[in-house]
Amino acid sequence: MQIAIPIFERFTALDAIGPYEVLSRLPGARVTFVGKTTGPVRSDNGMLAVTADATLADMPAPDVLVVPGGYGTRALLEDEEMLSWIRRAHETTTWTTSVCTGSLVLAAAGLLEGKDAPTHWAARDELERLGARYTEQRVVQHGKLMMAAGVSAGIDMALTLAAQIAGDDIAQAIQLYIEYDPQPPFDSGSPSKAPASVMELARLAGERERASG
Amino acid sequence: MQIAIPIFERFTALDAIGPYEVLSRLPGARVTFVGKTTGPVRSDNGMLAVTADATLADMPAPDVLVVPGGYGTRALLEDEEMLSWIRRAHETTTWTTSVCTGSLVLAAAGLLEGKDAPTHWAARDELERLGARYTEQRVVQHGKLMMAAGVSAGIDMALTLAAQIAGDDIAQAIQLYIEYDPQPPFDSGSPSKAPASVMELARLAGERERASG
Numbered sequence: 001m002q003i004a005i006p007i008f009e010r011f012t013a014l015d016a017i018g019p020y021e022v023l024s025r026l027p028g029a030r031v032t033f034v035g036k037t038t039g040p041v042r043s044d045n046g047m048l049a050v051t052a053d054a055t056l057a058d059m060p061a062p063d064v065l066v067v068p069g070g071y072g073t074r075a076l077l078e079d080e081e082m083l084s085w086i087r088r089a090h091e092t093t094t095w096t097t098s099v100c101t102g103s104l105v106l107a108a109a110g111l112l113e114g115k116d117a118p119t120h121w122a123a124r125d126e127l128e129r130l131g132a133r134y135t136e137q138r139v140v141q142h143g144k145l146m147m148a149a150g151v152s153a154g155i156d157m158a159l160t161l162a163a164q165i166a167g168d169d170i171a172q173a174i175q176l177y178i179e180y181d182p183q184p185p186f187d188s189g190s191p192s193k194a195p196a197s198v199m200e201l202a203r204l205a206g207e208r209e210r211a212s213g
Numbered sequence: 214m215q216i217a218i219p220i221f222e223r224f225t226a227l228d229a230i231g232p233y234e235v236l237s238r239l240p241g242a243r244v245t246f247v248g249k250t251t252g253p254v255r256s257d258n259g260m261l262a263v264t265a266d267a268t269l270a271d272m273p274a275p276d277v278l279v280v281p282g283g284y285g286t287r288a289l290l291e292d293e294e295m296l297s298w299i300r301r302a303h304e305t306t307t308w309t310t311s312v313c314t315g316s317l318v319l320a321a322a323g324l325l326e327g328k329d330a331p332t333h334w335a336a337r338d339e340l341e342r343l344g345a346r347y348t349e350q351r352v353v354q355h356g357k358l359m360m361a362a363g364v365s366a367g368i369d370m371a372l373t374l375a376a377q378i379a380g381d382d383i384a385q386a387i388q389l390y391i392e393y394d395p396q397p398p399f400d401s402g403s404p405s406k407a408p409a410s411v412m413e414l415a416r417l418a419g420e421r422e423r424a425s426g
Contacts, residue, residue, distance in 0.1 A: 014234040014391065017261075021227040021364065024258050025418065031260045040253070040264050045237050047244045048230075049264035051253050100392075121392065138396050150392030151234065152368065160398045172401035173414035178227065179313075179334065179363030181402030182395035183351045185373045188385035189394030201386035205238065 003031045004062035010072030013043045014151050015099040019066045022158035025174045026166050034059050044070045056085045061092045069100030077108040097146045099154035107132045120150035121191045122206045216244045217275035220254045223285030226261050227364050228312040232279045235371035238387045247272050257283045269298045274305045282313030290321040310359045312367035320345045333363035334404045335419045
């Protein structure tokens with residue numbers, strides 16, 4: 001099972017690494033990080049580089065596609081090389097998935113027209129302008145499409161996907177192996193739960209991050 | 214605030230990337246992935262490479278140290294270059310932390326003698342042979358030492374640390390920004406919660422992973 005994770009300048013690392021850590025543990029899985037060219041690709045804040053080991057052209061027909069998010073997605077929304085690769089891959093994937101603002105890219109490729117989809121909460125308007133309908137749900141599935149909300153939601157999505165691919169026992173064993181028994185010290189992980197003052201801090205942080213590119 | 218994450222062949226990516234994704238969002242934080250040499254470093258399964266942007270010698274005195282785990286830690290337990298770098302760094306850190314089997318490395322460096330500490334559940338005996346006492350607690354603190362259980366527990370640890378460094382509001386805003394509102398599809402993320410059949414699957418997967426290196 002070939003799993004392709006396209007990476008691009010200013011991607012958000014956890015969007016990609018969460019699903020990688022789960023899906024790479026499926027029996028027979030081979031995860032490949034792909035880029036327009038091979039070599040190191042920097043994350044949104046520039047502090048991390050992950051190597052693209054293959055080019056898009058090297059992997060025209062992955063079984064599973066996972067599109068991560070990050071501010072770098074905005075440059076992809078009119079990038080015909082990436083969008084046509086996604087469209088062509090989607091014709092033969094068994095699963096086409098996204099994390100965070102990766103759903104903007106799927107929408108720009110025309111795959112989410114009129115569909116409910118999650119994205120990072122700060123990008124809801126952008127998603128709707130691309131023809132999808134924003135939902136706060138953490139993981140959404142339409143047939144072979146599966147999309148997760150922001151950043152860490154990719155872990156929940158990948159476990160859901162693992163269960164559909166390999167069964168509940170394997171998915172649970174992966175959850176156990178990565179000790180995913182979450183105990184966050186606060187309960188402020190979604191806009192509906194966070195206090196207004198925290199929401200404002202997070203909104204401002206997002207604006208700084210967007211502007212820093 | 215300089216945050217150093219040492220990486221090494223066969224590290225577990227999420228151990229490093231979970232804390233990176235949280236701590237890089239602290240005001241004034243600069244996360245650097247450090248290695249014995251600069252350049253790409255492969256994860257436990259070989260499917261991912263992260264770039265070490267600095268050498269250990271380049272960063273003798275980070276403010277915060279985060280040691281990830283993975284089967285590659287076993288080669289570090291008698292690696293005097295790494296262990297003495299950790300000991301020296303620990304003299305001046307404000308926080309010395311580990312995720313998963315990163316605690317084996319802290320123990321081998323002599324920092325956990327007689328202390329309660331978590332690690333990956335599959336490594337509890339190894340941790341105890343190195344002089345610490347295994348605990349199932351997800352995040353454990355002793356003064357400026359903070360250690361997390363396996364893999365995904367690094368996210369919970371990093372949020373706990375973020376609150377101590379920058380206050381609850383900032384930590385909550387980071388949690389919101391990475392939408393860490395966990396909704397795993399199963400409740401099998403710790404040995405005390407997983408069914409016996411799932412525990413056996415996970416144990417076998419671990420043995421295969423260990424043997425594959």
